Every structure is written in structure tokens, then in C-alpha cells.
Amino acid sequence: MQWSMHNNFSTPPPSLTSIRPARGRPREFDRQAALAAATRLFWIKGYEATSIADLTETMGIGTKSLYAAFGSKDELYAEALKYYYTTYEGLVWTRFRKAATAREAALAFLQDSAIAMTGGDCDLPHGCMATLATVGSEGHSELSELMRATRAGGFDILKARFDRAKSDGDLEATADTTKLARFVQTVQSGMAIRARDGADRDELHAVAEIALSGWDHITGNIDHRMQGKA
Amino acid sequence: MQWSMHNNFSTPPPSLTSIRPARGRPREFDRQAALAAATRLFWIKGYEATSIADLTETMGIGTKSLYAAFGSKDELYAEALKYYYTTYEGLVWTRFRKAATAREAALAFLQDSAIAMTGGDCDLPHGCMATLATVGSEGHSELSELMRATRAGGFDILKARFDRAKSDGDLEATADTTKLARFVQTVQSGMAIRARDGADRDELHAVAEIALSGWDHITGNIDHRMQGKA
DNA sequence: CTATTTATGCATCGATCACTGCATAAAGGA
DNA sequence: TCCTTTATGCAGTGATCGATGCATAAATAG
Known part of the structure; x- marks a missing residue:
């Protein structure tokens, strides 16, 4: 698939320090590969549960190099989230953009999300980094806002x-696109x-299927139904 | 409502230490009220982001009393989750149980969840403690499993x-109840x-409405539709 | 070869984590 | 009244957090 070439989450760097444990300057490390490894770790463990020690080990670089290259843990996470989204974006929105109708687009989005969230075509971590990073970001208002904005972007695209x-006449004029996108x-x-x-x-594919199986019903007369309360 | 009487998340204890800052034994603290306060804090901030210092301040008790009464942070969280669920359970499942049909039950569940997740009839923290506590629990396998089990309980009830x-004949024999419950x-x-x-x-009410607006469509012929790929 | 640059491992910083020992003093039984 | 019980505030435990200073040595330029 097209996005595979941009994706190297599944190829952590081969720990350059394992061969030469001595001090001094080794080879210049691959910044992009290190960022990919950090992204994968953040994706799996979350921001707070990932320590600098975890990161340096996974990235295969020293503490000093990490701070020299990325500034701080916060900045590294922000960059990782951006890197993640750059890759992830193609996974879930490519078929969406090419879809002829709104319903096909929504279905493609949910179906491809189901694939991406269960490892894609390689061994991607499960779940969505931006969605699941909600909790545990107390105090980090800047990162919190960045993640919220990332999530909000999906709604904007859908709407x-x-x-x-x-x-296009594909959806009736009475359809509430905001509610549809939120759903x-x-x-x-x-x-x-x-x-x-x-x-x-x-399971996720089944959920996607069920979610949109009532599409014609949903997009048509929402307001005139569903008033029956128990 | 029935569950309000069991609910005291919104009444944090009045910090018994504020009047008498001296040492020595003050009045015996209200264990239930302290647990309610701890639950509320865990609910809002999550497990890892909540420190013992945060807890003692909110609960209005000393560090020693906390450990004497609850054992450890892990045990306190487990008890808080149980206390939370005892209250939360009534909020989202009461109308569900009384509903005459599966569709009305599902709708009641989602509608009451929408209410509970946006503060209920008092100032409950937003969101679901059990659902959102997923991330940031690396290493705490025992707590992780407890939360997973709590979430899984909802599926079992639905199914x-x-x-x-x-x-009852309310759902067609061909309906896939597992997929429905998962959805x-x-x-x-x-x-x-x-x-x-x-x-x-x-917004959440609208989502609940849309989710089940295609119910007759969903429960009927799922297998024969939704094969159109973009 | 020599000098400069640069990324490193390691030790360490202050802060904070969950958690505990201790002296203190109010409550309850005699 | 006296004595035991008990919950407390406070200090402090070792561990780990994010982040930094330093000497070292490989890479690079002249």
C-alpha cells in the first residue's frame, strides 16, 4: 500500500550502542528512525508511562543526544504525535478521499480505521495514539491542547x-452533517x-458495518423518529 | 432520582484538619466520604496522575490514616473503582433493565450514559472512569485486569x-447479538x-439517537447488506 | 599529523514518587 | 482520674522522574 513506504514504526533502530559500548563519538544517529521508535513507544505506553530511560533504550541513543536533538520530553512527544499523524493520516483518509459518496467515505474511514487500529499491514501498535492519549495528561496543558486539536481535525474532515x-445531492438537505460527523x-x-x-x-469491521447499516435511515428523517422513551 | 441518595461524589469532606492543625488524634474520619472523595479524584485525574499528596488533601486525612484504612494506592484505586461502579451502575442500567424491548433498552443505556457522562444531575466528573482509565496503567497488571473486567461487564449485560x-421474539433469530452488543x-x-x-x-444524546436510528435495519438483515466497498 | 567539532556514557542534580517511623494527643474503658 | 488505644502531622525512606555537566573519543577539516 501507498503508506507503507512512509511507515517505519515497525523497524526499531538496531541499537547502535550494542556493538561498541565505549565512550566517544560513534556514528551520527538517524534522527528519523529515532523519532519513529520514540513514536512507537509513546503510542504503546502513553506519555506519562514512558520514561526518558525507556526512550533512550528504544531509540538507541544517549540521553544527551536525545535532548540535543529533540529539546525535551514534551517537545519529543509533540514531534512524535505529528510524525504519527503524518503516517496514520494516510492509513485512514486515503480511501475516504477517493470515495464517491458520503456513505462510502464514512464506511471507508471506519473500515480503514479498524485495519489501522489492529496493526495495519505490519505490526503497528493497536489503538489510536491521539484518541487514547486523553487521560494522564493533567498539567501538560500544551500537549493536552495539541492532542485535542489532533482529534478535532478528524471531525472537521468528516463534516x-x-x-x-x-x-452533490448525495445527502438530503435536511441531514444534520454536524451530528453525522460527531457520530x-x-x-x-x-x-x-x-x-x-x-x-x-x-470485531471492529463488524462495528463499522453496523454503525453505517442504517445510513439511509440516519441521513433522512432523523428528527421525525427516535422519540420513544422507555 | 433513585441513585442520587447513594451518590456523594459531589460532596467532598470539609477538610477536618482546617480547624485544628495540631497533632494528636482528632475525630475519626468518615471512611465512606473519604473513599468517595478519592474516587472523584481518580475519576478526574486518572490513576497515575493522582499522587498520594493529592489524595490526602482531597480526602482530608493524613498519609498514615490513608494507608491504615486502604492499604496502598493500588488497593485504594481498586476500592474506588468498585465504589464508582456501584454508583455508576444504577445511573446507566436502571432504565435499561425496565425497558420492554431490546431497542428501548439499548437506547436507554446510551441515553443514560450520555447523562451520566456529562455530570448526571449533579456535578459528576465527565466521562467514564472505567473506560478512560485504559492508558497509563502499564505495569499494574492487576489493576489493568480489574478495569478490563469492569468494562467487559457492560458487554455481557448488553448481550x-x-x-x-x-x-421474546423481540429480535429476529438471525440477529447477531454479539455484534450488536459490541456495537x-x-x-x-x-x-x-x-x-x-x-x-x-x-451532542451525546444525538449520537445515541443516530446510533440506534437504524435499529430495525441493523437487527434484521446485516449479512445481506453493507458489502459495497469504495 | 594536528586541531576542532560533536555525540557519547556516566555521574549527578533537585524534585517528586509511594510509603513508613515517630512523637503526640484526643477518645474511650477502668 | 489513669491508662490504653488510635489517628494524626511531620520528617524521612529509597527509588525514580526529567534534565544536565563533564570527560572522552570518534569523525572531520586543514
Whole structure:
């Protein structure tokens, strides 16, 4: 697939220090590979549970080099999140963009999310880094806002696509695109939690399928139904 | 409402130490009130981000009393999660149990979850403690498993209700109750993330409405549809 | 070869973590 | 009243956190 070439989460650097444990200057380390390794670790363990010691070990570089190259743990995480999103973005939005109708786009988004959240075509960590990083970021208001903005981006893309579908006549003029986009976004967020809890790809695909199986019903007369309370 | 009387998350103890800062034995503290306060703090901040110092301050008791009464941070969290669930359980499952049909039950579950996740009828913390506590629990395998089990309980209840609906003739015999329960559980999990991100009650209610608006479609012929790929 | 640059391992910093020992003093039984 | 019980505030435990200073030695330029 197209995005595989940009993806090197699954190839952690071969720990350059393992061969030559002496001091002094070894080879210049691969910044991109180190960032990919850090991203993978943050993705799996989360921000707070990942220590600098964990990072240096996984990245295969020394503490000083880490700070020289990335500034601080916060800045490294921010860069990792950006790097993650650059890769992840292609996984879940490529088929979405090429879809002819709003419904096909939403289905592609959820289906490809199901694939990405269960390892993609290689051994990606399960779940969504941006979605699941919610908790445990107390005090780090800057990072917290960055993650929130990352998540909010998904909603904007969905809503824009649904709005366009209205112009195309693909969606009825009465459809509430905001609610539709929120719904799809919510389902994807729930899929991230399920993936983290061990859900396999089939389960998530089934969820995506069910979520949109009532599409014609949803996009048509939402307001006139569902008033029956128990 | 029925569950309000069991709920005292919103009444943190009035810091008994504020009046008498001297040493020595003050009044015996209210264990239940202290647990409620701890639960609320864990709920808001998560396990790792909540320190013992945070807890003693919020609970209004000393460090020694905390360990004497609850054992350790892990045990306190486990007890808090149990206390949380005891209260939360009534919020989201009461109308569910009384519902006449599977669809009404699922709708009640999602609607009441929407209410509970946005503060209930008092100022409960937003989101679901059990759902959102996923990340940041690396290494604490015991707590991790406890939280997973708590989340899994919701699925079991949903599936059992849907299975019963099959016997009642309420659901068609071809309906896949496992997939249905997974779907509803996934939507609720997604709502928890949205609530934590600031979603208001109306938004979550809309999500619940949309999620089940295609119910007849979903429960009927899932297998024969949704094969259109982009 | 020599001098400069640069990334390293290692030791260490102050802060904070979960947790505990100790002297103190209020509550409860005699 | 006296004595035991008990919960406390406070100091301090070792461990680990993110982050830094330093001497070292490989790479590079002249």
C-alpha cells in the first residue's frame, strides 16, 4: 500500500550502542528512525508511562543526544504525535478521499480505521495514539491542547465531506452533517478503546458495518423518529 | 432520582484538619466520604496522575490514616473503582433493565450514559472512569485486569439482554447479538472520550439517537447488506 | 599529523514518587 | 482520674522522574 513506504514504526533502530559500548563519538544517529521508535513507544505506553530511560533504550541513543536533538520530553512527544499523524493520516483518509459518496467515505474511514487500529499491514501498535492519549495528561496543558486539536481535525474532515455531499445531492438537505460527523467520530473513538482492550479486526469491521447499516435511515428523517422513551 | 441518595461524589469532606492543625488524634474520619472523595479524584485525574499528596488533601486525612484504612494506592484505586461502579451502575442500567424491548433498552443505556457522562444531575466528573482509565496503567497488571473486567461487564449485560430479546421474539433469530452488543458498547466507549473532550449532553444524546436510528435495519438483515466497498 | 567539532556514557542534580517511623494527643474503658 | 488505644502531622525512606555537566573519543577539516 501507498503508506507503507512512509511507515517505519515497525523497524526499531538496531541499537547502535550494542556493538561498541565505549565512550566517544560513534556514528551520527538517524534522527528519523529515532523519532519513529520514540513514536512507537509513546503510542504503546502513553506519555506519562514512558520514561526518558525507556526512550533512550528504544531509540538507541544517549540521553544527551536525545535532548540535543529533540529539546525535551514534551517537545519529543509533540514531534512524535505529528510524525504519527503524518503516517496514520494516510492509513485512514486515503480511501475516504477517493470515495464517491458520503456513505462510502464514512464506511471507508471506519473500515480503514479498524485495519489501522489492529496493526495495519505490519505490526503497528493497536489503538489510536491521539484518541487514547486523553487521560494522564493533567498539567501538560500544551500537549493536552495539541492532542485535542489532533482529534478535532478528524471531525472537521468528516463534516466537510458530508457538507460537500449535500451540494452533490448525495445527502438530503435536511441531514444534520454536524451530528453525522460527531457520530462517525464517536464510533471511531470507541473502536480505539476496543482495539486497546484487545478487539480483533473482525470485531471492529463488524462495528463499522453496523454503525453505517442504517445510513439511509440516519441521513433522512432523523428528527421525525427516535422519540420513544422507555 | 433513585441513585442520587447513594451518590456523594459531589460532596467532598470539609477538610477536618482546617480547624485544628495540631497533632494528636482528632475525630475519626468518615471512611465512606473519604473513599468517595478519592474516587472523584481518580475519576478526574486518572490513576497515575493522582499522587498520594493529592489524595490526602482531597480526602482530608493524613498519609498514615490513608494507608491504615486502604492499604496502598493500588488497593485504594481498586476500592474506588468498585465504589464508582456501584454508583455508576444504577445511573446507566436502571432504565435499561425496565425497558420492554431490546431497542428501548439499548437506547436507554446510551441515553443514560450520555447523562451520566456529562455530570448526571449533579456535578459528576465527565466521562467514564472505567473506560478512560485504559492508558497509563502499564505495569499494574492487576489493576489493568480489574478495569478490563469492569468494562467487559457492560458487554455481557448488553448481550444477555439481546439474547433474551431473541426468546421474546423481540429480535429476529438471525440477529447477531454479539455484534450488536459490541456495537452498543463501542458507541458508549466513544461517548466517554467525547465527554472527556468536552462534548455536551445534547451532542451525546444525538449520537445515541443516530446510533440506534437504524435499529430495525441493523437487527434484521446485516449479512445481506453493507458489502459495497469504495 | 594536528586541531576542532560533536555525540557519547556516566555521574549527578533537585524534585517528586509511594510509603513508613515517630512523637503526640484526643477518645474511650477502668 | 489513669491508662490504653488510635489517628494524626511531620520528617524521612529509597527509588525514580526529567534534565544536565563533564570527560572522552570518534569523525572531520586543514
